[in-house]
Amino acid sequence: MDSHTVAGVGNIYANEALFLAGIHPARAAGRIGLARYQRLATCVQQVLEESLAQGGTTLRDFVNGDGQPGYFSLYLRVYGKGGQACPLCKTSLKEVRQGQRGTVYCPRCQR
Ligand SMILES: [Zn+2]
Known part of the structure; x- marks a missing residue:
């Protein structure tokens, strides 16, 4: 997944x-x-x-100064939850670094 795949949407x-x-985050956009x-x-x-x-506020406000999601993270399904159980299938979520960005995905649910 690169920033062009989901244009205009933040990494979270x-x-x-x-x-x-x-959809698996490493899947090439042209193959979807x-x-x-x-x-x-x-x-x-x-x-x-x-x-x-x-949140009732702008997307930017969900990320604090450390680049981590704020209270909205309570509602996130996968972001920031590498190693935790997938909310759907309970498989351990994988986290990979892509440049400066952390990408979290379920190896079973996302293909
Ligand atoms: Zn899963």
């Missing part, structure tokens, strides 16, 4: 949306079929709507 939200869509793209777009919208509903 990209992690969350890819999880919801069941149209149906999955459409599902991903729906999931991005869902994540953004959830974050706004739960």
Whole structure:
């Protein structure tokens, strides 16, 4: 997953949306079929709507000065939860570093 894959969406939200869509973060964008793209777009919208509903403020405010998510992290499914159980299948979530960014995903749910 690079920043072009999910244009305009912060890393946290990209992690969350890819999880919801069941798409592996390392999957090349060109190898995602149209149906999955459409599902991903729906999931991005869902994540953004959830974050706004739960925080009622701008996306930027969910990240504190250390670059970590603030209280909104209570609602996150995978971001920042590497090594913890997947909320869907209980498999241990994997965390990989991609440049400066941490990416967390479920190796079972996301393909
Ligand atoms: Zn899973």
